[in-house]
Amino acid sequence: MKFLRILPLVLLTILASCSNNEEPAVDELYGLSKIKEITNTTHTIELYKHMGGLEQGYNEIALKIKDNATNQYIKNATFTWTPVMHMATMNHSCPKSPVTKVSTDGLVYEGYIVFQMAQNATEYWDLKIDYTINGTSYTMTSVIDVPASAKQRVTTFTGSDGVRYIAAYVDPHHPKVGVNDMVAGVWKMQDMMTFPVVDNYKLKIDPRMPSMGNHSSPNNVDLVQTVAGDLYNGKLSLTMTGYWKINLQLLNAAGTVLKGETITDAVPASSIYFEIEF
Amino acid sequence: MNHFGRNNFTIFKMKNFIIIIGLCFLFPKILFAQEKETDTITPKDLTEVIVIGKKAQLYQKQAKPLATIDEYLQQSTKIDMIRRGSYAWEPMINNMPTERTLVTIDGMRIFGACTDKMDPITSYVEVSNLSEATLKSGQQGACHGATIGGSVDLQRNRAGFSNLGWNAAVNTGFETNSKQKIVGSAINYANNSFYIDTDFMFRDAENYTAGNGQEVLFSQFRKFNISSTSGFSFDKNKLLEGSIIYDKATDVGYPALPMDVSLAEALITSLKFEYVPESSPIENWETKIYYNTITHKMDDTKRPSVPIHMDMPGWSDTFGFYSKTKGTLRNHHFIADLNSFYNRSVAEMTMYPADSNEKLMFMYTWPDVKTLYTALFLEDNIALNCHSSLKFSTSLGNHFNEVASELGLESLRIFYPNMKASKNRILPSVSSNYSFDENGFSYGFGLAYGQRAPSVSEGYGFYLFNSFDTYDYIGNPELKNENSLETSVSMGYKTQKWSAKMSASYFHISNYIVGKPDASLVPMTIGASGVKIYTALDYATIFNTDLNLEYQFSDFIQWKGQLVYSYGKDFENQNLPFISPLRYFSSLNFKKEKFLSSIAVQGNATQTQFSPFYGEDRTPSYAILNFDAGYSLDFEKVKCGLKAGVENILDTYYSTFSDWNNIPRKGRNFFLNVSFSF
Numbered sequence: 001m002k003f004l005r006i007l008p009l010v011l012l013t014i015l016a017s018c019s020n021n022e023e024p025a026v027d028e029l030y031g032l033s034k035i036k037e038i039t040n041t042t043h044t045i046e047l048y049k050h051m052g053g054l055e056q057g058y059n060e061i062a063l064k065i066k067d068n069a070t071n072q073y074i075k076n077a078t079f080t081w082t083p084v085m086h087m088a089t090m091n092h093s094c095p096k097s098p099v100t101k102v103s104t105d106g107l108v109y110e111g112y113i114v115f116q117m118a119q120n121a122t123e124y125w126d127l128k129i130d131y132t133i134n135g136t137s138y139t140m141t142s143v144i145d146v147p148a149s150a151k152q153r154v155t156t157f158t159g160s161d162g163v164r165y166i167a168a169y170v171d172p173h174h175p176k177v178g179v180n181d182m183v184a185g186v187w188k189m190q191d192m193m194t195f196p197v198v199d200n201y202k203l204k205i206d207p208r209m210p211s212m213g214n215h216s217s218p219n220n221v222d223l224v225q226t227v228a229g230d231l232y233n234g235k236l237s238l239t240m241t242g243y244w245k246i247n248l249q250l251l252n253a254a255g256t257v258l259k260g261e262t263i264t265d266a267v268p269a270s271s272i273y274f275e276i277e278f
Numbered sequence: 279m280n281h282f283g284r285n286n287f288t289i290f291k292m293k294n295f296i297i298i299i300g301l302c303f304l305f306p307k308i309l310f311a312q313e314k315e316t317d318t319i320t321p322k323d324l325t326e327v328i329v330i331g332k333k334a335q336l337y338q339k340q341a342k343p344l345a346t347i348d349e350y351l352q353q354s355t356k357i358d359m360i361r362r363g364s365y366a367w368e369p370m371i372n373n374m375p376t377e378r379t380l381v382t383i384d385g386m387r388i389f390g391a392c393t394d395k396m397d398p399i400t401s402y403v404e405v406s407n408l409s410e411a412t413l414k415s416g417q418q419g420a421c422h423g424a425t426i427g428g429s430v431d432l433q434r435n436r437a438g439f440s441n442l443g444w445n446a447a448v449n450t451g452f453e454t455n456s457k458q459k460i461v462g463s464a465i466n467y468a469n470n471s472f473y474i475d476t477d478f479m480f481r482d483a484e485n486y487t488a489g490n491g492q493e494v495l496f497s498q499f500r501k502f503n504i505s506s507t508s509g510f511s512f513d514k515n516k517l518l519e520g521s522i523i524y525d526k527a528t529d530v531g532y533p534a535l536p537m538d539v540s541l542a543e544a545l546i547t548s549l550k551f552e553y554v555p556e557s558s559p560i561e562n563w564e565t566k567i568y569y570n571t572i573t574h575k576m577d578d579t580k581r582p583s584v585p586i587h588m589d590m591p592g593w594s595d596t597f598g599f600y601s602k603t604k605g606t607l608r609n610h611h612f613i614a615d616l617n618s619f620y621n622r623s624v625a626e627m628t629m630y631p632a633d634s635n636e637k638l639m640f641m642y643t644w645p646d647v648k649t650l651y652t653a654l655f656l657e658d659n660i661a662l663n664c665h666s667s668l669k670f671s672t673s674l675g676n677h678f679n680e681v682a683s684e685l686g687l688e689s690l691r692i693f694y695p696n697m698k699a700s701k702n703r704i705l706p707s708v709s710s711n712y713s714f715d716e717n718g719f720s721y722g723f724g725l726a727y728g729q730r731a732p733s734v735s736e737g738y739g740f741y742l743f744n745s746f747d748t749y750d751y752i753g754n755p756e757l758k759n760e761n762s763l764e765t766s767v768s769m770g771y772k773t774q775k776w777s778a779k780m781s782a783s784y785f786h787i788s789n790y791i792v793g794k795p796d797a798s799l800v801p802m803t804i805g806a807s808g809v810k811i812y813t814a815l816d817y818a819t820i821f822n823t824d825l826n827l828e829y830q831f832s833d834f835i836q837w838k839g840q841l842v843y844s845y846g847k848d849f850e851n852q853n854l855p856f857i858s859p860l861r862y863f864s865s866l867n868f869k870k871e872k873f874l875s876s877i878a879v880q881g882n883a884t885q886t887q888f889s890p891f892y893g894e895d896r897t898p899s900y901a902i903l904n905f906d907a908g909y910s911l912d913f914e915k916v917k918c919g920l921k922a923g924v925e926n927i928l929d930t931y932y933s934t935f936s937d938w939n940n941i942p943r944k945g946r947n948f949f950l951n952v953s954f955s956f
Contacts, residue, residue: 020285122307177641211631212586212639213804219692237692239741239802242631242639275635 018143020122020163028108030079032062038129040140042068045129051173054146056118056166057153058185062110063099065131073107074133080159082128082193083144084114095166095195114168114185115194118148159250159258164189164266167248169274170231175238176278184274185221186250194251199228204249206263206270207236211243244272284532287949289292316431327352328411337826340569341876341906341944343452343953344460344923344951346481347400347408352415355824355842356428358858361780363532363937364486365499366401366542372415372783372822372845373429373857377733378760382422383432384521385566385600386548387619387651390538390591393643393742396532400432402544404450404503404573406462406477409435415783416764417709417726420642420673420912421655422600424705424730426762426787434521436507437466437475440542447955448477455947456486456497464819472501474508485531485570488942496538497530515870517552534938535745537590540577542939546570558605565601585630585804591627592644611659613671618652623734624683627741643685643742647734650678652704666714676707681738681756686762689740697755701737705729709764710771722768722781729761736791736812744793746855746938747810747893749794750801754812762787775830782823790818790848792892845887855892859885859899861936875907885935901930921951 040044048062079099083121084091093252097113102108119125127158154168171183183207186198203223208214223234238244247270249260260270333561348367352359354953359367360375372865381399382388390397412431414421419429437445444467453459462479477735480502485493502525508517523546530539548568555563576590597618605612631637653675661667665827680700681687691697695822709726732754735742739753768781793810801809840863851868881901888894929946937943939945 174687175686179692209639211633212629212802213637215802215804217692218799218809219695239689239692240627240629240639240641241637242629243636246588 015278027108029062036125036142036144038140039068040138042138043074043131043140044068045131045140050122054113054115055153056115056146056149058112058114058170060110060170062102062108064107064109065133067226068078072170075105075107075156077109077131077133079109079111079131081111081113082130083115083125084128085115085117085123085125086127087123090192092192093195095168095185095197095275101166112170113252114187115146115167116154122206153274155248155272156276157259157272159252160256161252161258163258165198165250165259166195167250167272168267169246169276170234170267174278175236175244175276177238177240179219180238182234183222183231185231186236197229197231199225200253201225201258202251203232203234204260205236206222206232206247206249206253207238208247208263208269209240209242210245210248210268214263216263241278242273243277245269246276248272248274255268280692306371308597312795318823326354326356326413326415327887328413339396341878341904341921342403342923342925342949342951342952343919344449344462347403347405347411350405351400351411351430353863355413355826355840356413356822357430358856358936360395360856360938361422361941362396362534363499363530363941364483364497365527365530365532366397367499368395368398369400369430371413371419371428371430372785372855373820373846373854375856377736378426378730380419380423380429380714381432382429383523384434384548385422385431385602385617386546386568386570386583387598387621388544388570388572389545389594389734391572391594391623391625392466392542393590393592393625393739394425394535394537394576394744395795396530396535396539396576397542397572397574401527402546403432403523404477404479404505404525405436406464406479407432407503407505409433409800415766416724416762416785417707417728417783418671418724419572420671420707420709420728421618421657423651424673424675424677424707424728424732425727426785427600428888434505434507434725435475435477436473436509436519437468438473438509439468439470439511439889441466442468442470445956447953449951449953451594451949451951453483453949454485455945456666458483460750460951471511472509474505476504478502478504486944486947488603489929489945490942491929494941496533498708499527499530500524501527501530501542505816507645515554515556515954517548517550518670519552521548522546522890532910533609533696534941536581536584536743537578537588538580538779539680540579541572541575543575544570551946552751553724554843556845559607560603560884562604563602565599567597568863569595569597571595579904586629589628589630590625592623594621596621596622605871609661609737610660613655613657614654616653617655618650620651621649621719623647623649623727641740642686644734645681645689645738645740645741646683646886648680648682648736650676652676653812656730666712669709669711669713671707671709673705673728675707677703677705679703679731679737681755685741686738690753693752693768694755701755703731703759705731718772720772720779723764724764724783726762726764726766727762729759731898732757732791739812741802743806744893746811747793747891748805749793749810750806750808752799752809756813757791758787758789760787760791777826777828779825782821785820785822786817788799788817789814790816791829792848816849816879818846818848820854820857834868834870836869837865838867839864852891853887853889854896855889855894856936857887857889859883859887859897872910872912873908877905880904882934888935894935895940897933897937900930900934902930902932903927915956917955919923919951919953919955922949 035053036047044066046064097111099111125146126143130139164186172180187195217237217239221234221235250258261271304626361367388399415428447464449462464477484501486496490600505523507521511517525544527542550566555564569872572594574592578584600617602615629639655673657671659669707728711724713722718874723774742751743775763786766783794813799809822844825841829837842861844858846857861878867876884899885897908921911918925947933940933942
């Protein structure tokens with residue numbers, strides 16, 4: 001009898017000690033799966049992503065870093081990452097965000113990289129990660145696998161202002177029939193290695209179903225930024241399942257169309273677009 | 279003989295009476311025919327009855343006994359039929375289509391499962407199932423639910439206890455135009471406490487030809503219908519009756535529409551308990567529970583070229599009950615009816631892209647809409663004296679809708695971001711009628727008010743293509759109730775030889791629901807002109823007047839005439855769609871002993887008040903000539919009825935204001951109907 005009275009206490013203690021270990025209570029990696037491990041002599045970085053591996057387009061990447069010696073994950077690292085495309089005649093980078101901590105107490109860091117082109121037989125991407133732990137700098141580099149996406153999720157073009165732009169589809173990951181919160185990003189190529197976010201532009205959308213008379217959907221809301229430096233937000237209406245081509249027009253802050261056409265009977269598609277199928 | 283037998287016998291006698299006066303038109307039916315002996319004052323009712331007939335006796339009553347229900351109904355001056363092909367015409371009452379009317383089968387609510395109204399519920403029954411159709415104009419039809427234009431109650435055929443023993447009948451028919459073959463049979467059995475009626479009918483028709491000899495492609499149909507009603511009486515004044523109808527149509531062409539139907543299937547079941555108390559103010563108490571289920575599949579696979587292949591199935595299931603009491607207390611003849619139904623309507627659309635690697639395009643056109651309706655209807659018909667009566671009726675209904683499909687709800691929220699999944703409406707109705715009858719003159723006057731809820735399509739439809747005005751329609755869950763204020767007058771005069779009846783009704787309908795184009799929207803259907811959103815006009819007015827005349831030249835020869843005039847405008851004085859132009863009918867009928875014959879002319883004046891906004895154009899006038907003759911042969915145990923005739927004798931090419939996309943009607947058609955009863 002006495003044992004039974006103690007048992008809850010014992011169990012509570014065990015549970016408390018279990019939850020007291022390094023794992024935070026919230027699963028920061030919920031819905032993500034590990035896609036890659038990069039190692040140097042001192043550390044290992046694990047890359048995580050939602051819905052499979054990296055691919056051409058916008059990639060939201062989570063990462064964790066582990067001390068090879070202690071096998072402990074490190075909370076206080078700071079990162080900069082540099083994806084580089086190795087082409088026959090030149091190298092270039094792509095749009096990317098800084099790497100930030102998901103939560104102060106957590107172990108997961110995150111950011112995005114927009115691969116504007118896919119690898120092929122002779123051209124490939126690698127990812128260089130420079131990081132600092134307690135004032136000591138380290139680096140590691142690895143080739144990464146960036147296959148082409150099944151549907152067009154990123155488009156690169158030169159605007160009428162002569163600037164080279166990249167627009168990428170971000171959300172919804174899982175489109176539904178109805179009104180979807182749509183997110184996309186717009187960047188420009190400052191030089192081969194610098195691709196900053198473009199601020200205060202507008203990305204007009206016109207979703208169409210080319211397989212069914214190229215009909216549109218009502219009550220879409222064009223994408224704009226709420227905060228400079230952020231991605232662009234709007235509303236995407238989808239009236240049915242199937243293949244949709246989201247025709248785009250990029251407008252600068254003055255409202256001038258830099259690229260893309262209005263859809264008419266004579267112009268069934270814009271020169272810049274995203275594709276989704278569900 | 280028990281009470282039911284006697285009631286049926288009275289009705290049967292009345293029917294003979296009807297047959298004698300005339301064959302195929304409307305008659306004021308006197309309710310409460312089975313009066314209590316102590317009560318000599320009988321109030322009149324403005325109900326009209328279209329006699330459809332009782333199985334073997336079909337041939338006696340009708341120019342073409344084995345005509346379709348549609349052909350029977352359109353004989354009424356208050357009914358017009360919207361025609362999209364040979365099959366499944368949509369009845370309009372007082373120039374109002376399905377949404378504004380109420381069609382019931384023995385008081386049961388049934389809802390078609392097709393978003394394009396290709397299956398009005400009249401298409402799920404057969405003439406062999408029915409004895410008559412009771413037509414009530416305006417709010418007088420509110421007994422079984424909310425209506426604006428009126429109601430038609432299709433009454434099941436039941437021999438009941440009138441013919442004891444076994445009875446059987448065989449009906450066959452053939453029509454040259456469309457090569458329609460008709461075969462039917464009926465087997466009935468009755469003893470003192472039990473009866474069972476069964477019937478079967480099969481129709482198979484090919485394409486028909488129009489007046490110029492041109493074949494109307496995709497106008498074929500095939501259907502069969504089987505039904506049974508069985509009753510058991512106990513304690514002499516209690517009856518339990520079960521009824522079932524199974525109807526299946528396949529390969530139905532709709533020449534006026536871009537799609538046909540591969541399957542339209544209905545199962546209609548009910549169980550009724552009827553109680554006739556003795557020496558009580560309550561004459562009759564009837565309670566029924568019912569269930570029906572409809573499956574409807576549109577099909578475009580037989581069309582030579584379609585921009586995109588699509589499947590459009592629909593389902594409609596309805597559970598319901600009613601409990602209706604009729605009684606008499608001094609000079610008050612009252613009815614109380616508590617009724618309720620639950621309906622679930624779902625329709626989908628799946629489109630197949632030309633590139634088969636692409637994912638299918640899918641959406642709900644009716645997003646699993648659930649409707650729960652409950653109402654109490656009360657009527658008191660007060661016989662003021664032996665000439666006049668005053669009738670009051672009122673009904674209060676609760677109408678609840680819910681969109682059960684999450685996908686469907688999300689679809690509608692594209693248009694209505696703040697839309698709630700459910701909506702409740704209260705539907706009141708009041709009506710009063712005064713009637714006076716003396717020395718052959720009769721007058722009637724009525725005043726009524728009623729409301730209706732939007733239909734499933736009007737409230738929740740999603741990209742429903744209307745091939746008439748070529749717009750895609752979007753439902754509007756925020757619509758207000760449509761409400762109608764109506765007045766009606768009728769006058770009649772009757773002598774031995776003459777009978778004349780004029781009636782007129784005027785409807786002022788507020789929040790009149792129509793589709794309005796929204797230029798900002800892009801249609802989904804390939805080739806559509808635009809998108810219309812259901813919205814409400816401030817008001818619309820509809821006026822109908824009709825004249826029915828009969829003159830008995832001699833014991834054998836009788837003349838009949840019908841004249842109908844209608845008028846419909848919206849609040850901006852624009853024409854409403856499907857308003858009949860001046861319409862007339864005239865027939866000369868001959869009947870001597872077992873031979874009868876008639877020659878009839880029917881026509882419309884030019885439709886000048888048409889509505890281009892709703893896709894209408896000017897329909898030219900037409901007139902056609904019909905002839906029929908019949909003879910009945912009585913052998914020892916077998917009665918045989920023969921009926922033959924020609925419709926559209928002059929092979930006129932014509933279409934009417936209610937022919938969808940002006941498809942032409944049938945050219946010359948010879949028919950032969952033969953029936954045997956044992």
